[in-house]
Amino acid sequence: MAAVRPFRALRYNTRDPLSVALVTAPPYDCISPQEQEELYRTHPHNIVRLVLGKETPLDTDRHNRYTRAASLLAKWRKAGILVRDKDPSLYFYQQEFEIDGKTYLREGFLARVGLEEFGSGRVFPHEETMPGPMEDRLRLLRAAHANTEPVFGLYPDALNEVTAAFHEMGAACEPLAQTVDGSGVVHRLYGCPDAVLVKRVSEAMAERPIFIADGHHRYETALAYRRECEAAGGTVGPDHPAASILMLCVSMHHPGLAILPAHRVVSGAAGLTAERLRKATEEHFAWQEFVGAEATSPRLEERLRQARGHAFGLWTRDTSKAFLLTLKDARIMDHLAAEHSKAWRRLDVAVLDRVLLKTDLAKAVAAGAAPELSYVHLAQQAFDAVHEDGADAALVLRPLPVQALQDVAAQSERMPPKSTYFYPKVLSGLVINPLE
Incomplete structure (x- = not known):
C-alpha cells in the first residue's frame, strides 16, 4: 500500500472537553444549512468556518468562502488558536458509541498516507464521485494548502495487529483531546510520536491495501492538486507535502466497525x-x-x-x-x-x-x-x-458486509450511490494536516 508517515498536526490549543466540543463539527458533507448556522453561532473559531464557510452575494473569484477559510486559518495560527505539534506523530483515535443499546468502540490512527492514482497502486475507491463536490474541495485545498478533514480508509488486518501495536505501546501515546459530540459519541485522540511505534506501524501497513470508506471527493481532490503541482513544473517526490493526504486508517476486521444501511x-x-x-x-x-x-x-x-x-x-x-x-x-x-x-x-x-x-x-x-x-x-x-x-x-x-465492499473495490468497480454509511462519522477539527 501507499506509505504511512507521521506528521506534525495542527490542532486547537485546548484539552478541555467542553472547549473541544465547541470548535469541532461533523464532516462538511454531513452539515445541513441549518446545522451550519448553529455551528457558526456555537463558537467564532468552530472548524465549520474552514471546512464549510458561508457564501455571500458579494463573493467573487478573488474573495469567497475559500479565501476566507485560508485567511482564517492563517489568523488562527498567528493568534495561537491553532498550534502545530512539535514532533511528527501518528494519532490514535477512539470513538465510543451506541447502536440499538449496544456499546461499540472503533479505533484507528491518523497519518499522512502517500497518494496513489486509482488503478495503479493499492488504494481502492468504492463510490462514484461528482464534479461539483470535487471542484468545491479543490478550491478549498488550493486556498488553504491544508487537509482540513481526513479521508476514512479501511485496511485488512484479520488479527488486528496494527491496533494491538498502539495498545501495547499505550504509554508512548499522550492523551490530547476528548469530547462528546451532539449524537453522544465519545471521541478520544492520542499523540504517538514514539519512533519505535511509528516504525512498527509503518512496516505493518507496508503491504496492505486501503479501501476508501468515506472521503472519495477529498482523495480525488488531493490527486488533482498533486497533478497541478507537477504541471506547474515542481517535482512532487514522496516527501513533497502534496504527495500525501490526511487519512484515518481503521482495520476492516475491527469489532467496532459499524456499517449502517x-x-x-x-x-x-x-x-x-x-x-x-x-x-x-x-x-x-x-x-x-x-x-x-x-x-x-x-x-x-x-x-x-x-x-x-x-x-x-x-x-x-x-x-x-x-x-x-x-x-x-x-x-x-x-x-x-x-x-x-x-x-x-x-x-x-x-x-x-x-x-x-x-x-x-x-x-x-x-x-x-x-x-x-x-x-x-x-x-x-x-x-x-x-x-x-x-x-x-x-x-x-x-447492512452491507465489509467483505462485499472489499470484493467490489478489488475489481476496480464502484458501488451504486449510497451503498454504505459508516457510523459514526469522523469528527472534523481534531487534527489538520498543513501541506508544508
Whole structure:
C-alpha cells in the first residue's frame, strides 16, 4: 500500500472537553444549512468556518468562502488558536458509541498516507464521485494548502495487529483531546510520536491495501492538486507535502466497525400503491405481507435479517401493512448488469437499484411521475417517513458486509450511490494536516 508517515498536526490549543466540543463539527458533507448556522453561532473559531464557510452575494473569484477559510486559518495560527505539534506523530483515535443499546468502540490512527492514482497502486475507491463536490474541495485545498478533514480508509488486518501495536505501546501515546459530540459519541485522540511505534506501524501497513470508506471527493481532490503541482513544473517526490493526504486508517476486521444501511425513501411517486407495486414486481419478486405488530420496524428488520437471498422490507403510504420482497432468481442480474462483475451483481443494493427501482418502479407510478429518493439509516426513520411525513414508500435494506465492499473495490468497480454509511462519522477539527 501507499506509505504511512507521521506528521506534525495542527490542532486547537485546548484539552478541555467542553472547549473541544465547541470548535469541532461533523464532516462538511454531513452539515445541513441549518446545522451550519448553529455551528457558526456555537463558537467564532468552530472548524465549520474552514471546512464549510458561508457564501455571500458579494463573493467573487478573488474573495469567497475559500479565501476566507485560508485567511482564517492563517489568523488562527498567528493568534495561537491553532498550534502545530512539535514532533511528527501518528494519532490514535477512539470513538465510543451506541447502536440499538449496544456499546461499540472503533479505533484507528491518523497519518499522512502517500497518494496513489486509482488503478495503479493499492488504494481502492468504492463510490462514484461528482464534479461539483470535487471542484468545491479543490478550491478549498488550493486556498488553504491544508487537509482540513481526513479521508476514512479501511485496511485488512484479520488479527488486528496494527491496533494491538498502539495498545501495547499505550504509554508512548499522550492523551490530547476528548469530547462528546451532539449524537453522544465519545471521541478520544492520542499523540504517538514514539519512533519505535511509528516504525512498527509503518512496516505493518507496508503491504496492505486501503479501501476508501468515506472521503472519495477529498482523495480525488488531493490527486488533482498533486497533478497541478507537477504541471506547474515542481517535482512532487514522496516527501513533497502534496504527495500525501490526511487519512484515518481503521482495520476492516475491527469489532467496532459499524456499517449502517441507507434505506430508500420514495417521494413524488404519484399513483404508487402497494398493490400496483406488487403487480409491477411480481415477475421478479415474491411478496410476504405483515399486519399489526408484525408490521413495525423492529419486526420487519428481524424478518429481513433472517431472509435468504436478496430481500427488502417495504412500507407504502396507502396501507399500514409491511411487506418483505425476495428476489425470485438472482440470474436476472446477469442480464440487467452484465457489464459488472459477479461481486457487484450480487450486492443487495445493486439488485434494488437495477431490478426494483430502475426496472419495476416505473410500471407502478402514474404516467409522468418522477420519483425522488432520499436516504435514512434507521428503519424506524423509514417507517416514520411514510406513516408520519407522507412519503410514498420506503425500502429497507440490510447492512452491507465489509467483505462485499472489499470484493467490489478489488475489481476496480464502484458501488451504486449510497451503498454504505459508516457510523459514526469522523469528527472534523481534531487534527489538520498543513501541506508544508
